[in-house]
Amino acid sequence: MRRKDVVLMATVTSFEELERPTKSELRQFAELFTPLFQASGDEARRQAVAALSRSLHIPPAVAFFIASQPVSVAAPFLIGSACLTDEMLITIARTQGADHARAIVRRENLSPKVIDALVGLRHARRTAPGEPAQDASANRVAGAEPTLSVPAKLADGPEEARLAREEALRQQIKGLAAHLNRAPGDRLGLRSLTEVQEALLVRFARERDADSFATTLADTLSASRWLAERILLDVSGHQLATTLKGLAMGETEALFVLERFYTHLKDVIGDTTRGQILWESLEEDECGRHLEAWRRADRYTYAEPVTPTVAETSAPQTEKRVAGLAPRFRVAR
Structure with a gap:
């Protein structure tokens, strides 16, 4: 293993020294890199990827191979490599999961195409091994409580019956825990x-x-x-705080966002800040209800009429509807 590590790093170092590699050199590197990488240890892999993340001449096949590795190895390459095309970044984000997508978000220059793809990306909730594929949300849709696990066959005696009851109870507790400790989505x-x-x-x-x-x-x-801009235009930061808490953003991230846009929330009062006081004054469930009310009003405002008339679709009339709706978005203090 040690010998393979040395050979991998020597190969990477030799390739880095090539200012303008020829097609033959690129092909040779692509043929050598993958088997050497797979035969090397984790530390050598991380060092090799970190070094190659600075190169401007990685063959596309090698770039995609590196970007598809576990994020603990691939992160420097996902964040810094100039050899990853927009199509590669989008494919990696869609196929490799949330950790890879978060690394891609940290790139300095993201094209609008990649940003649009990341914004619209939805990561399906993965079921942990050994747990039922049906989650608590599915049970709620059906109007049922978390499902108990039923033994494959009837117990043959008192001991088997006791074990079966214990197993059913364990499954019930797991189901209730999953119900109470809900995932963010x-x-x-x-x-x-x-x-x-x-x-x-x-x-x-x-x-x-x-x-x-x-x-x-x-x-x-x-x-x-319009709704997003209306929220941001509240210079107190109260509406954006309500929105972020209603969306279940973490406190640390939310306070960072609020203080970047509304600098007065950084002001220290005693042993806390204005932002923390504002955040702690909000209840998540209430914020969620406010947010849904805003969204409904926004949907009504921008929904197209079934039989639109010229007057209804004119710009002045639209402005009147928006102006008349604005007070609905005031958050009760």
């Missing part, structure tokens, strides 16, 4: 952020890119751009 029908959407919102807040933030927020809410 399973909050009794309330809308929640995906991991990719949260990462994008934090990224755009860090850059104070209000335009991209509003676009991502509108997509997250499945609402109009």
Whole structure:
């Protein structure tokens, strides 16, 4: 194994020294790299990937192979390599899961095409090995409680019956735990952020890119751009805080976002900040209800009439409807 590690690093170092590798050299590197990489240890793999993430001449097949490795190895390449095309990034995000998508979000220059793909990406909730494929949300849709596990055959005696009851009880407890400790995307029908959407919102807040933030927020809410902008225009930060808590964003990330857009929330009061006071004053369930009410009002405002008339579709009339609706978005304090 040690010998393979040395050969892998020597191969990578030799390739790095080539300023303009020829087609023959690229082909030779592609043929050598994959078997050497697979035969090497984890540390050698990480070092090789970190070194290649700075190269501008990685063959496409090798670039895709590296990007598809576990994120503990592939992260530097996903974040920094200039050899990954938009199509590769989108494919990796869709096929490799949330960890790879989060690494891609950290790239300095993401094209609108990749951003759109990441925003719209939905990571299906994976069922843990050994657990029933049907989750608590499916049971709620059916109006049932979490399902008990039924033994494959009837118990033959008192001992078998006791074991069967214990197993059924364990399954019931697991089902109740899954019901109470819901995943972020399973909050009794309330809308929640995906991991990719949260990462994008934090990224755009860090850059104070209000335009991209509003676009991502509108997509997250499945609402109009007008609603997202209306939320951001509340200079107190109260409506954005309500929105982020209603979407179940974590406190650390939410406070970072709020303080980037509304700097007065950084002000220290005693042993806390204005932002923390605002955040702790909000109840998640109530925020979720406010958010759904805003979304319904937004949907009514922008829904097309069944039989539109010229007057109904004119710009001045639309502006009147929007102006008349604005007070609905005031959050009760």
